[in-house]
Amino acid sequence: MYDLRTLRDQFDSIQEQLAPRGQDVPWPELEKLLYNRGEMISQVEALRHQLKKGSEEVAKLKRAKQPAEDAMASMRAVGDSIKKQEEQLRTLEEQLEDIALRIPNIPHFTVPQGTQASENVETRRWGEIPTFSFQPKPHWELGESLGILDFERATKIAGARFSIAMGLGAQLERALATFMLDVHIQAHGYSEVLPPYLVNRASMTGTGQLPKFETDLFQLKDDDFFLIPTAEVPVTNMYRDEILEDTALPIRHVAHTPCFRREAGSYGQDTRGLIRMHQFNKVELVAFSHPDHSYTELERITNSAESILQSLELPYRVVTLCSGDMGFSAAKTYDLEVWLPSQEKYREISSCSNFEAFQARRANIRYRPKGGKPEPVHTLNGSGVALGRTVVAILENFQQEDGSVKIPKALQPYMYGVEFITRPKTQ
Secondary structure, eight states: OOOOOHHTHHHHHHHHHHHHGGGTTTTHHHHHHHHHHHHHHHHHHHHHHHHHHHHHHHHHHHHHHHHOOOHHHHHHHHHHHHHHHHHHHHHHHHHHHHHHSOOOOOTTTTOOOOGGGGGGGEEEEEOOOOOOOSSOOOOOHHHTTTEEEEEEHHHHHHHHHHHEETTTHHHHHHHHHHHHIIIIIITOOEEEEOOOOOOHHHHHHHTTTTTTGOOOOOSSSSSSSESSSTTTTHHGGGTTTTTGGGGOSSSEEEEHHHHHHOEEEETTTTTTTSSSEEEEEEEEEEEOGGGGGHHHHHHHHHHHHHHHHTTTTEEEEEOOOOOSSTTOOOOOOOOOOOOOTTEEEEEEEEEEEOTTTTHHHHHHHEOOOTTTOOEEEEEEEEEEEHHHHHHHHHEEEEEESSSSSSSOOOGGGTTOOEEEEEEOOOO
């Protein structure tokens, strides 16, 4: 969210910095509205000055016991003009604020320029890509043959892009969630939160999902509530309209929640398996940082997510997203992409972003510097990581020739000692 004065004073600079990222912004309309707002404010201020002078004149006439009716009538007319102009100004500012809420964040100067995913920049890789003496299977075939994933019954009870995890499949996802929470709480110092899965419109607006992306969200029919697309929304909005003491920063939270997404723009993409679902579970990391330290915090949150993949022995790479491929609210984003043998390529499993003050301005989350006035904090979040895609990566990278799947060593204690997921015995 941009302050209207900032939009007016830095209009050309903001438009230039957003470049292709701001193609959907109606810049000519915005510029005209900003100009009209400036003119209207000047008119209102002139009328207020006229009213002040006229009121002083009325008071002077009354003290001199001279007729003041005409002067009073003139001031009433000025007051009516002010009221009318202020109503027009409010309407104009509502139009401006609606546009301002749809303007994306300005990329950090270190973000590579580009318009599409092919222009993202690989930062580093970790782990060795597995080799197989047999043709590796995709996770949905493995899951169905092992009796741990059921897509057919999920489609029957809900529809496409849903799944049922069964037996050791359900246990695997539960084990992953507990493992990730333990690591982030005990090793990385995050405080666990269990937030609501339904949020109001103000919360969705605060983190940037509304108003621009309303069609991507699941909304209740009879109430103005939305199912959360990520725990980022409720956890960030915990501090909406609050002023935090600078000594409290950084604040770091971790949450394990379901996530709900329409996937409206993904028609025909990843129609099989767990990659792109309407409902999935995720462990999310959210941080509130002093502005001077937020890019150090971005590296920290990214490293925290990486540690999960390293502990699970899953090969991955870190990619810096280009300006045109970043999310609406982000100033800088790293994607973690895990290797999937069935596709012979890396696929996103975590996205870690610094939003700088963008969300904090929308949600009015501030901190009080020592001896200073309240200022917006910087907010960050990262998947720590997506559970369904981690299941995908484990099934595919740890599959064996006999169709079984080995459980990573770090996860075996959370699986009650189970070392392999094997085919169910025929009865």
